[in-house]
Amino acid sequence: MRENHFEDGKYWVSPYNFLPEVRNNLALPPQVQIHDATLRDGEQTPGVVFSVDDKLAIASKLSEVGVQRIEAGMPAVSPQDAEAIKKISGLGLESKIFTFARAMKKDIDMALECGAHGVVIEVPIGYPKLVTQFGWTWEDVFKKSREVINYARECGLYAVFFPYDTTRARAEDLENLCKAVMNESPPDSIGIVDTMGCATPEAIKYMVRWVKEMTDGLPVEIHTHNDFGMGVATELAAVTAGAEVVHSCANGLGERTGNAAMEELMISLDLLYGYETGFKLDKLPELAELVSGISNIPIARNKPVLGHGNFIRESGIGIQYVMHDPLVMFGTHPALTGRAGEVVLGKKSGKSSILYKLEELGIEAVADEKISDILGAVKDKGIAKKDILSDEEFVEIVRDIVD
Structure with a gap:
């Protein structure tokens, strides 16, 4: 039986689960x-x-x-x-x-x-x-x-x-x-x-x-x-x-x-x-x-372990870790359960989210002064839609602002 609360690149859960003061009160079978x-x-x-x-x-x-x-x-x-x-x-x-x-x-x-x-x-x-x-x-x-x-x-x-x-x-x-x-x-x-x-x-x-x-x-x-x-x-x-x-x-x-x-x-x-x-x-x-x-019973987007939204990040805070150091943001690495992290855009996005998505989609030559305009349009779209944006909707916004 393991006694570690983390394994590099796989998971990082609470160390308190494994304290003797906690474990000694349990009658766990072998x-x-x-x-x-x-x-x-x-x-x-x-x-x-x-x-x-x-x-x-x-x-x-x-x-x-x-x-x-x-x-x-x-x-x-x-x-x-x-x-x-x-x-x-x-x-x-x-x-x-x-x-x-x-x-x-x-x-x-x-x-x-x-x-x-x-x-x-x-x-x-x-x-x-x-x-x-x-x-x-x-x-x-x-x-x-x-x-x-x-x-x-x-x-x-x-x-x-x-x-x-x-x-x-x-x-x-x-x-x-x-x-x-x-x-x-x-x-x-x-x-x-x-x-x-x-x-x-x-x-x-x-x-x-x-x-x-x-x-x-x-x-x-x-x-x-x-x-x-x-x-x-x-x-x-x-x-x-x-x-x-x-x-x-x-x-x-x-x-x-x-x-x-x-x-x-x-x-x-x-x-x-x-x-x-x-x-x-x-x-x-x-x-x-x-x-x-x-x-014929769909899995809820936020269902534990299986929900397709479990490793999605909309908020701009910490999005750099979603793909590159996911244990900062999640208890398990998405790959542990056959998944991948994803950054999406919507009302709660920030400038870093826009920059990440532009790079992900291979969109180049967007002037810095346009990023704030794109972010504002993304937020407006997310509010009107009451959902996250598709990549196609984001590309359309970028084209409208950049062209």
């Missing part, structure tokens, strides 16, 4: 794996449908980026889903392939038929769901889970026990369920699932420690949604309390406001917490473009 659910939870985004070929393309790119586990879908949903999982399993990817399953033996059989390495066994435990949606008690959940967990492990599958809506469970229900499962059907790992994205980072840290105590240190997996804008933050909080697996979706896809964004987890684990992840961060734009095109 390694953290990403379990990506884009092909299952991501497809649950309203209006998103992945074909078999779409899923094969996304799975291949996820593995190329370095995702350790791919949740390839739920074979019980449709024959097409089962076909996609079988084909993904047959690609020979570096990533382990998991399926999503109900607490039914037939779902385990389908996972085996699809060639999966592991299975995520979903059961409800959130109190609103137990009481209103299912009319179950924790005992009902345990009875449905016990044989299925044991069967999955007997069949050689890695069994993740996934009591969803965990963060809205009654304490006694979750405690009773965990203890009963550990006594009669211990899984390989257990999920803490913030289905409604409604737990704070502090609550998640508490729950990770608590669940580990109740399950004799069983590996904990964290799966969150982003309803309060804290999906990534709560998963990272779980890691600081000892969670070994974080669940994600590429581009932050998922139901409602989406799941924890895979790319944000990757760069945070690597640069902010110092894990030697091996993730190919420079491949993230390729994956993002693929998923965005297939899902």
Whole structure:
């Protein structure tokens, strides 16, 4: 695990992340794996449908980026889903392939038929769901889970026990369920699932420690949604309390406001917490473009990691560093995530911006006294347009003033 806050020409983050006074209060596990659910939870985004070929393309790119586990879908949903999982399993990817399953033996059989390495066994435990949606008690959940967990492990599958809506469970229900499962059907790992994205980072840290105590240190997996804008933050909080697996979706896809964004987890684990992840961060734009095109959901210009505006500078202050010494202006070098810095023109530009853009576009022989006129026209255009100028608009301004 790295302990440096910077690497020349790559990144420069806060040194306080790595102070002993900070690190000694964390229970970071030796390694953290990403379990990506884009092909299952991501497809649950309203209006998103992945074909078999779409899923094969996304799975291949996820593995190329370095995702350790791919949740390839739920074979019980449709024959097409089962076909996609079988084909993904047959690609020979570096990533382990998991399926999503109900607490039914037939779902385990389908996972085996699809060639999966592991299975995520979903059961409800959130109190609103137990009481209103299912009319179950924790005992009902345990009875449905016990044989299925044991069967999955007997069949050689890695069994993740996934009591969803965990963060809205009654304490006694979750405690009773965990203890009963550990006594009669211990899984390989257990999920803490913030289905409604409604737990704070502090609550998640508490729950990770608590669940580990109740399950004799069983590996904990964290799966969150982003309803309060804290999906990534709560998963990272779980890691600081000892969670070994974080669940994600590429581009932050998922139901409602989406799941924890895979790319944000990757760069945070690597640069902010110092894990030697091996993730190919420079491949993230390729994956993002693929998923965005297939899902028909554009990436916001200011989205962390992926937004095309992340390394754009409009203000004239410090623009000389954008291209030549970007770590002065950004926490990461644009090239680290396959990007390049860019200087654009608009209302907030300065004289240095004009000079830079003239040089970039190869426009010569502009008299010094004309620069202020060009800058004024650029600002006026930016104000009228309420946006940045295109290169064509800038060239037109220069021609009008110089000619």
